[in-house]
Amino acid sequence: MIIKINLLFFGQAADITGKASWNFSGITNTLELNEKLIENFPGLQTIKYSIAVNRKIVRENTILNNEDTVAILPPFSGG
Amino acid sequence: MIIKINLLFFGQAADITGKASWNFSGITNTLELNEKLIENFPGLQTIKYSIAVNRKIVRENTILNNEDTVAILPPFSGG
C-alpha cells in the first residue's frame, strides 16, 4: 500500500513553497519526506524548520502512516 | 539646650499610645528615647517596631538633634 500524507506549510515555508498544504505519496518516514521536499523546493534549504507529525514535533526520523498530517514549522515568533 | 523632637506613631503603635504625634524633650539619642517611650507606654513592648529619624530608618543608637522628626514604625503591611 502506498501511504498518503497531508502536508502543511506555515510562515516562511509557505512563502517558499507557494502552498499552505499539499498531498504527498510514496514516502515512508520523515527523513525521506525531507529529502523529497528539498528536491521539490530547494528554497527550504535556506531556512530552519521543525517537522510535526500529527501535531507533535519529531526530532528523529519517524515512520509515517497513511493519512498522517505532517507540518513544516519555521521558528516560532508568537507573543 | 534641651532638644525637642517631634514623635510620630503609626499603625498599631498609634493604637497603643492613643496618639498619632507627640512632642518629646530632654532626650539626646534614640536609645534614651526608646526607654522613655516604654516607660510611658508599656504596651509598646508587646510589638515590634523600627525607628526612623527624619524619614530614614536607624538600626543603631542615633544622636538626636533639636526639631528632629522621629517615627515609630510597626512592621509594614502595604501592597
Add this chain to the structure above:
Amino acid sequence: MIDKKKHKVFVDGAIGPAFIADSIAKHSTKKNIGAHSIFLGQVRNDIINEKEVEAIEYTAYSEMAEEIFHEIREAAFTKYSLTCMHIYHSIGRVNAGEISLFVFTSSVHRKDAIQACNEIVERIKNEVPVWGKEIFSGETYQWKTNS
C-alpha cells in the same frame, strides 16, 4: 474555587485595553485572590534596514497551538497554586502600539501568580506554533524571529 474552564486563546486582531479591564473586573468576585500577574506583549515599530514595522500579521497552526496551550495550562496549574489563568493571543493584523499577547494569572499569594505568568510567557514564545510577519510601510514584509 479554581477556575479551570477552557476558553478560546486566539482572538482576531489586537487585544484592547477595555477587554483587559473587563477580565480584571471579573475577578473582583473571587475574594480569595490576593495577587494578579499580567504580561502584555505589544507590537514594536522596529526599524529594520531603514524600514519601519507598521504591523505584525500573525498566523498559527491552530490545532497544534490549542493542544500546546492546553499543555502549558495544565502544567502551570499542576506546578503552581493558581486560582485562575487566562491566555489570549492575537491572530491577524496587529498594528505597532497595539497588544497581541495577554497572559493573566491569579493566586492567593503573589509568588505563584508571578512565577506562573513568567513561565507561561516563556513557553508561549518557545513552543506555540505562531508566526509573526512584520509588515513594513510600503507593503514589504519579513518574518519575525523571537529573541
Add this chain to the structure above:
Amino acid sequence: MIDKKKHKVFVDGAIGPAFIADSIAKHSTKKNIGAHSIFLGQVRNDIINEKEVEAIEYTAYSEMAEEIFHEIREAAFTKYSLTCMHIYHSIGRVNAGEISLFVFTSSVHRKDAIQACNEIVERIKNEVPVWGKEIFSGETYQWKTNS
C-alpha cells in the same frame, strides 16, 4: 523616550479596572515598547479566628513613603532598561475583591519589564511605610502583617 516623570503614588480608595485600562491605553503611542508587566494586589476576604475580612484600611507615613517610592523608582531605572514605570497604592478603605496596588513596567524586551516589576513589588512590600488594618464584619479589626 524614557518616561521618568513623577506622579503621585497614593490614590484614595480602590484602584479600578477602568483606571488600569486607561494606563495601558496611554502606552499605545509609545511604539518602541514590546512588553508590559503588571502586578495587581487584591484585598482577600481571609477568615481569621472565624471572622471574615471585609476590607483593609491603609494608612501611610506619606512623606517617608514618597521618598522610598522615589528611591525604588530610581534604582529600577538604573538597573533595568525600562521605557516607563508606574506605581499606584491605595490609601483608605479597600473592600475585599478590590485592588490596592498597581505596579506597571514597560520595556523594549520582556526581561527588563518582568524582572523590574517583580523587584519593585518585593521592595514595596518590605520597605514602604504603609499599614493595612484588616476590618472584620462587625467593626473589629487587626493589623495586617506581610508574608
